[in-house]
Amino acid sequence: MSKVHRLGILTSGGDCAGLNAAIRAVAHRAVYSYGWTVHGIKDGTLGLMNRPIECQELSPDLFKGDLLRMGGTMLGTTNKGDPFAFPMPDGSLKDRSGDFVEGFHMLGLDALIVIGGDGSLKILDKLCKQGGVPMVGIPKTIDNDVHQTEFAIGFSTAVNVVVDALDRLQPTAASHHRVMILEVMGRDAGHIALSGGIAGGADVILIPEIPYSMDGIVKRIEAVSREGRSHVLVVIAEGCKTEDGAPLTVAWSGNQARYGGIGHYLSGRIAERVKAEVRVTVLGHVQRGGQPSMQDRLLASTFGVHAVDLVAKGKFNRMVAWQDRGVIDVPISKVVGSARSVDPTGPVVHTARGLGIYVGEVPEEVDG
Amino acid sequence: MSKVHRLGILTSGGDCAGLNAAIRAVAHRAVYSYGWTVHGIKDGTLGLMNRPIECQELSPDLFKGDLLRMGGTMLGTTNKGDPFAFPMPDGSLKDRSGDFVEGFHMLGLDALIVIGGDGSLKILDKLCKQGGVPMVGIPKTIDNDVHQTEFAIGFSTAVNVVVDALDRLQPTAASHHRVMILEVMGRDAGHIALSGGIAGGADVILIPEIPYSMDGIVKRIEAVSREGRSHVLVVIAEGCKTEDGAPLTVAWSGNQARYGGIGHYLSGRIAERVKAEVRVTVLGHVQRGGQPSMQDRLLASTFGVHAVDLVAKGKFNRMVAWQDRGVIDVPISKVVGSARSVDPTGPVVHTARGLGIYVGEVPEEVDG
């Protein structure tokens, strides 16, 4: 058993639903079960690098009440705070890892719990090992692309938002006989698009992991029409490339690049090929926020308690993970470095194809 | 009492939540209370202009069940079907009002119920008068800009969607200390933005009816910051113009005009003035669809029953309307022609300003 008296906690990377539930669980477990004090570091890694250090003791007044039900993170977060390559005002990158470790020691902390995604966990695992900071990780990412854990915090809520949007788009698509495109989050991994699309009744789901063709899309739209339905729902992950596999280029959208993403590209391409009106919705930031889903609250609560238990047992540089109605822990080093993307021949893609959904081209050897 | 045996019904213009609830109420009242048959005309005015006419008798099998709870319109609709100026494939506009009236008589209908917004009701009131079609109108529009009625079908659900989005954007804005802009529907009227913004906790609400200044917006953002909050919620109606009162021009967004609306314009302008990160969400079509709210179901049910009662009494060219826990009816001619926009000196704007929300410039004579 390690001798812990002061526990630090930070959230890192993009926010998502369930972070506050995890903070609450960590604080509750540490304060009431172990008698430690818990110190909330502000704005991800920034709180420890800034001087004065930005940190707040998490007294019961703060972690009681409605924290379980609230979206976002009460600690604040940033996705621009890599201590090894910190962006300076002049545009250069500076190694500020020393500041981070110094901040940890200035606070007199004994251990650190980091709630972050694949990228954050990788950086902080390395940093904490270098700096001698005992650290435990909790996986969060709406993309759900962390290895070894069935779910990461935030995924379930994000998919709920996608399904809710499809439930709203379906009736208006049907009323106007339109092709409705919904662009959802997922730069590298298509889990949100795939799960959300299946649960929301999409006809076409495009994800970064599987190449697609306009012919394939049009063929599916025409089949839907032949089956007697006059509207089509298309879900596309923001990280999808053009039909040719090229990223969207500046040339395509001029200096307004950020205003039109892959959803609008696809809209134009589909409109060239089918007679129906095509409309696009870019779901954006609503996928991150709001009250966490039941599943995210349960996951975050479980992760928080188990992470504190790991600290108490002196098991560091490990990440908690969900597997079959339970929680395990794994070495962070074995988890990070590659994202857990959608398996193009896996069961979820198979389910989608089994429902007639076009999910990009089927490799020749696969029986879709 | 008029002798009605066959009642026609159509939905016209953009779809919204509650149309099916209204169709159900009309059909139920007409079939079970009066013993008529009800004939659903497809795709707004198109169904009567097309040959063969597209129409379906609404038997109980169709209007029973879950219709009350379903978004959109089972009849289909269009916003490109003005019979007086029908868009032809060659781009010209043709007067097809004769086809519409002919269609009505070919079906042997005795009266017509039209569920539509200000524009549709105006056109159909004129058309029905000219063609001798006994007609009653039911107001629907998410914009809620129809005179004489406190609510039109679809408004409540649309505002709910806006509030739901703000409830989701607030935590992510707070976590990242961002200015979050939400662009909502409302080309000419700002009711959605105003009601949604107040109920969703916005700090700035911009609507077409009230000019704004970047200075005013920035001043509010800075005040929020001084009050100790690091994030800001901005709601803007899609119909807002630039700070100078100019509509967004092609020149601004090149050939990608449709990809960047007023929300993105505002984002750029705010980012020039404040240090915080600014993000935009364009809510779009999700505002139209999905399960109707309690209020829209109640409204639609009331309107449907009362509209049929008007037909039974032979009171035509009238629109049903909601006033103080009840339903009245008014001559359509007195309602249409101008939209009921937000009163810049009215109680809702006053409420917003009373909560510290920036709602554009205050006229000098007004005590905001």
Place this chain on the structure above:
Amino acid sequence: MSKVHRLGILTSGGDCAGLNAAIRAVAHRAVYSYGWTVHGIKDGTLGLMNRPIECQELSPDLFKGDLLRMGGTMLGTTNKGDPFAFPMPDGSLKDRSGDFVEGFHMLGLDALIVIGGDGSLKILDKLCKQGGVPMVGIPKTIDNDVHQTEFAIGFSTAVNVVVDALDRLQPTAASHHRVMILEVMGRDAGHIALSGGIAGGADVILIPEIPYSMDGIVKRIEAVSREGRSHVLVVIAEGCKTEDGAPLTVAWSGNQARYGGIGHYLSGRIAERVKAEVRVTVLGHVQRGGQPSMQDRLLASTFGVHAVDLVAKGKFNRMVAWQDRGVIDVPISKVVGSARSVDPTGPVVHTARGLGIYVGEVPEEVDG
């Protein structure tokens, strides 16, 4: 204009959704627009009668943030605090109105805003007049039975909960071919049952204002069956009496009276008459709580701002009220004393009957 520096505020009677939104609006308006301090009195009238007085200044830290979105009342409330007839431990009732007025003056308050229902407003209007306490009322009650105002805070959210329950009960009723009874709140007024029942697709709605017969109910259930539907939804307000117009007696349910209300009574009676399985759900306290609906947030915000404006103008013993997209104010004395119950010949009952819903017996002279 009155000279106000210190404003008191309390919530009285049963809690409901939107109270916090009203408190927030009052505090925001008073502090930021008028520069007053606002003092939140705890637990309704108790806070002023207790010694030491229980009260807390509402600084921006308290009324900013998520208060708009939170259910219940941060001030606490009670429905056992009538100062004229305060229940003592020995079971007697004591006049403690003097304590209340004394408490008001001990705090050095200049005016009081009371958020309460018909009963609370009546008591406090009388008390404040007697004690020389300048007071403004804001109507709240899930029952929506306050005169002069189209809506009271809490009604909309409560009806939403009822509709949500009916949306959940309908599929399980249909799957098992059952008669589903939903008992909802409403001791004297049937507004929740009536609006919720219409919007939720009920077949039978029983309210305290209209007598019913088992024959009428059974006739409707049999008609539904003949129309080809094998399940029935029944909504009954808790305040309904037995078929004979008698209140549920102790004799009926023995010493377990509180465990079985009118819903269970009705269940037994229906089960005697029809072959289908009958099930009961008593919705209970979930109707009071949770996030306020869009409409309740908008209403509460408007009421709060306008109530403070009345105080600023020195217009006391008045209640704010909602009428046609706006807010007015009326003398409390003209509002209280009788509840605004459902009009048995009014438009909402007419709508229900127009949809084939059994809403109790139709008076002979009424054309239902």
Place this chain on the structure above:
Amino acid sequence: MSKVHRLGILTSGGDCAGLNAAIRAVAHRAVYSYGWTVHGIKDGTLGLMNRPIECQELSPDLFKGDLLRMGGTMLGTTNKGDPFAFPMPDGSLKDRSGDFVEGFHMLGLDALIVIGGDGSLKILDKLCKQGGVPMVGIPKTIDNDVHQTEFAIGFSTAVNVVVDALDRLQPTAASHHRVMILEVMGRDAGHIALSGGIAGGADVILIPEIPYSMDGIVKRIEAVSREGRSHVLVVIAEGCKTEDGAPLTVAWSGNQARYGGIGHYLSGRIAERVKAEVRVTVLGHVQRGGQPSMQDRLLASTFGVHAVDLVAKGKFNRMVAWQDRGVIDVPISKVVGSARSVDPTGPVVHTARGLGIYVGEVPEEVDG
């Protein structure tokens, strides 16, 4: 590969959310991928035992559209249809398994997919083996007590309903400083209570698997009070026994037994011990119905496709199951016979205790 042309499908036992999504997936996969016809048997096992057989071919008209989003089962179901012990009008039980098998053959079916819980699957596995009916099972039960599968259809939605209720009860409990008891489903297994209670912020969770004491409950309530919170949330599964481990007896509640369950018993017991007001809500049938959650839709879709694939491969008497982002199948005989109850020393109970929740007595050897 088996030669299947005609596939039968039935839902058995209590209904839940996601059944229609599973039916849709089965029908889609069978009709479009394999070219079979699919025949929906009405009301569980009854459809095959009744004469004439009650069955309907599931044409695309029926399984397209909104079926994915709809609660309940379009086929109907019953929990009183055990073919081995069928309840006759005279109260006796009759073996009608022969009728069931005969019905299957009369329809000329080649295989049967059964969507049911532990009990239904056990009976039908035995029956189908005896009768030579090739059968595949899909697990559904809101109780989530089927072995080998992480989730059964319906569980996720039911827990969502519980969490939603707790989110509504918390503010009203806080406003009135009450102990709020929520009685939820779960006759033998406490998964709903446990997951729902953790995610909904309960302070006490009582489940059938773990004995509790009034002392333990009161101790927790007093601790919450000492920690400065004046309200308490208690969740109890309907299958819990009295403190002494005895089932609720008729003697306790007289002839009104069905009107007061364990929640009301607990209410009385707590009220004897603590000063706070205690209130009870019995959630009941709303837990079964309504739109399926995202997770239940995804699960049902996956199960449906995979079950049809098993039929196509001729792998019978197997049940599909969810494990770690994927789907597997297991012999039904290995799954049924015992329910998968909550592990008193497992990770979910540990999480609850780690958050300070009283979950009944801690065995001496357990480090809670």
